[in-house]
Amino acid sequence: MLKIRPEHMNALAKQQVAGFTARMVLHLREVFPAEVAGLDDAKLRLFVEKVCAQARQWGITKEPHVERLIELFASFEVLRRRPLPAWVREIVEYPDRQGEQILCMLEDKLLFGEPV
Numbered sequence: 001m002l003k004i005r006p007e008h009m010n011a012l013a014k015q016q017v018a019g020f021t022a023r024m025v026l027h028l029r030e031v032f033p034a035e036v037a038g039l040d041d042a043k044l045r046l047f048v049e050k051v052c053a054q055a056r057q058w059g060i061t062k063e064p065h066v067e068r069l070i071e072l073f074a075s076f077e078v079l080r081r082r083p084l085p086a087w088v089r090e091i092v093e094y095p096d097r098q099g100e101q102i103l104c105m106l107e108d109k110l111l112f113g114e115p116v
Contacts (some may be wrong), residue, residue: 018050020063024048033095047073058092060099068103076110 004037025044036044051073055066073079079088090103091097 019050021045027076037075058102060102065099065103072106072110
């Protein structure tokens with residue numbers, strides 16, 4: 001019988017995260033070259049890792065959703081400000097709001113200027 005131990009699961013999870021980060025670095029270089037031109041690969045990996053950590057804090061966990069959030073961070077400087085603007089905090093800190101809903105609200109506001 002095959003037995004998967006916790007250390008094997010941890011190693012697999014780390015490998016998946018590293019693979020996602022590498023794919024996102026390539027994706028950003030290809031799709032957002034101007035936005036990431038000032039970042040070398042190490043800084044771009046760090047950028048991706050920081051946005052992934054932010055996504056987890058906001059309850060955004062599905063890979064396609066995290067990718068969308070990374071793209072928003074690359075495209076819109078307002079998401080990289082600290083502290084975050086009040087309208088962003090209002091969207092991401094609202095209790096029990098789902099990740100997909102957070103993304104849709106951010107996209108609507110950032111892309112179309114829709115009221116929150």
